[in-house]
Amino acid sequence: MTGTWGLDQVLRGGITPHRLYLVEGTPGSGKTTLALKFLMVGRDAGEPALYITLSETVNELKAVAQSHDWTLSGIDLFEMVPEDEFSTDHEQSLLHPSEVELGETVRGIIELVEKTNPTRVVLDSLSELRLLAQNALRYRRQILALKHFFARRKCTVLMLDDRTAEPGDLQLHSIAHGVISLEQLANNYGSERRRLRVVKMRGLKYHGGYHDFTIERGGLCVYPRLIAAHHHRDYSIEPVTTGLPQLDALLGDGLVPGTNALLAGPAGVGKTTTAVRCMIAALKRGQKAAYFLFDERLSTLLIRSRALDMDLQPYVDSGQLEIRQIDPAELSPGEFASAVRIAVEKDDVSVVVIDSLNAYLHAMPSDDFLVLQMHELLSYLAQQGVVSLMILGQHGVTGDLRSDIDISYLADTVLLLRFFEAHGEVRKSISVIKTRTSDHEHSIRELRIDKNGISIGEPIRSFSGILSGSPVYNRTNGELLPLDDHAGAVER
Numbered sequence: 001m002t003g004t005w006g007l008d009q010v011l012r013g014g015i016t017p018h019r020l021y022l023v024e025g026t027p028g029s030g031k032t033t034l035a036l037k038f039l040m041v042g043r044d045a046g047e048p049a050l051y052i053t054l055s056e057t058v059n060e061l062k063a064v065a066q067s068h069d070w071t072l073s074g075i076d077l078f079e080m081v082p083e084d085e086f087s088t089d090h091e092q093s094l095l096h097p098s099e100v101e102l103g104e105t106v107r108g109i110i111e112l113v114e115k116t117n118p119t120r121v122v123l124d125s126l127s128e129l130r131l132l133a134q135n136a137l138r139y140r141r142q143i144l145a146l147k148h149f150f151a152r153r154k155c156t157v158l159m160l161d162d163r164t165a166e167p168g169d170l171q172l173h174s175i176a177h178g179v180i181s182l183e184q185l186a187n188n189y190g191s192e193r194r195r196l197r198v199v200k201m202r203g204l205k206y207h208g209g210y211h212d213f214t215i216e217r218g219g220l221c222v223y224p225r226l227i228a229a230h231h232h233r234d235y236s237i238e239p240v241t242t243g244l245p246q247l248d249a250l251l252g253d254g255l256v257p258g259t260n261a262l263l264a265g266p267a268g269v270g271k272t273t274t275a276v277r278c279m280i281a282a283l284k285r286g287q288k289a290a291y292f293l294f295d296e297r298l299s300t301l302l303i304r305s306r307a308l309d310m311d312l313q314p315y316v317d318s319g320q321l322e323i324r325q326i327d328p329a330e331l332s333p334g335e336f337a338s339a340v341r342i343a344v345e346k347d348d349v350s351v352v353v354i355d356s357l358n359a360y361l362h363a364m365p366s367d368d369f370l371v372l373q374m375h376e377l378l379s380y381l382a383q384q385g386v387v388s389l390m391i392l393g394q395h396g397v398t399g400d401l402r403s404d405i406d407i408s409y410l411a412d413t414v415l416l417l418r419f420f421e422a423h424g425e426v427r428k429s430i431s432v433i434k435t436r437t438s439d440h441e442h443s444i445r446e447l448r449i450d451k452n453g454i455s456i457g458e459p460i461r462s463f464s465g466i467l468s469g470s471p472v473y474n475r476t477n478g479e480l481l482p483l484d485d486h487a488g489a490v491e492r
Helices: 005-010 031-044 058-067 097-116 126-133 136-152 171-175 245-251 271-284 298-307 313-318 333-345 357-362 370-383
Strands: 020-025 049-053 075-079 120-124 156-161 178-185 193-201 210-216 219-223 260-266 288-293 321-325 349-355 387-394 413-422 425-435 444-450 453-459
Touching: 005 193, 005 210, 005 219, 020 031, 020 136, 020 171, 031 049, 031 058, 031 075, 031 120, 031 156, 031 219, 049 058, 049 097, 058 075, 097 126, 097 136, 126 136, 126 156, 136 171, 210 333, 219 333, 245 425, 245 453, 260 271, 260 370, 271 288, 271 298, 271 349, 271 387, 271 413, 271 453, 288 298, 288 333, 298 313, 298 321, 313 321, 333 349, 333 370, 357 370, 357 387, 370 387
Parallel strands: 020 156, 020 178, 049 075, 049 120, 120 156, 260 387, 260 413, 288 321, 288 349, 349 387
Antiparallel strands: 178 193, 193 210, 210 219, 413 425, 425 444, 444 453
């Protein structure tokens, strides 16, 4: 075990003992934190642990540990280049300094290991040995000598490398039993992003690809790449009500567990309110829900929902509903997927709302294949039997409305919300243009949102061209909702 939970998940249990591993990454990518956690787990299990530093001081290592509220007691810390060796008494001119210093350094490492007899060893960092070796051949020979020495001593070794060598130098990759690469990426806006990749791991089957991680108080938080095929559970496929009979009729038979619904439309048309109403129906059934809020402030959502007779606060207070305010500039795709997994697997939520996809996708423009990651997330939620509600904002108010992204092909159900004008008033409509689970209603119904909540009227047949944004009035037959009240065949 490496001691870093997410990394052990990626490695499907951890690393093979008594082998030499390379952990490479640029400065600041988290190598030292990972290595210290590796030694601490060994110490806690009763294994002797040794940290040999060629670059940092012992005080610097202790400062790193203190920042994580760790104690390094029980771990041998050793500086290979003590301060007194920089004095003129240690200078010589008969041989090239590198020939002497490299040999002395390697011998010092061997003597130290023989003296302390550790089970876990960290060597930090190989860039110093590389500089002392001066050439690739001498460097490779010394690393091979250390590898065989550690193997005879039955040590599990992490060698840290800050990748200051020539680009593409794979000398260590061929020697090490396994290679873990850490990366730190800078974005144009927001905090830096970190990710890791298992480059090789002999004799082990691991999860390949990049896995996002963050450095938190307590160590590295690794978010293994979501693979939907690895997560499945049995669930009922009986449709559940949205809480609005007319909306259930539009959908054919309500919402089906294991499917997702996309609510698309311009700003202010009622996408969030409709999603909240569907979520409240689940909460009233005793189910749990998770709401991931990207666009709106949490306080605004609570106030607005309460004003529409959909008070969410009691559900939040009881723990039945979790609303997580997301700062998109600080979030990575892997971290978001991990948050959703925790809500589903640990908190047992049955409904997940993502509000909105625009903010989520725009927050990470530099992340390639983001839509594919969203596809994997939706596939995961489907296999868990979760009802997913996604909100997608479109540009414009009427006419030709456009979206920055098109993910309708990912959705099992697509609800389209539109504005139209009637009797000198701006009105709203709702329709279902796609569903994969039932024979849905093809009509367009009026949508009304006021202090009494949501009302959905009968199918609108006196207008044509509503979805185009240029409706044409044909006749009046009383099918529109009254302007002054919601009496009659109106459901709340």
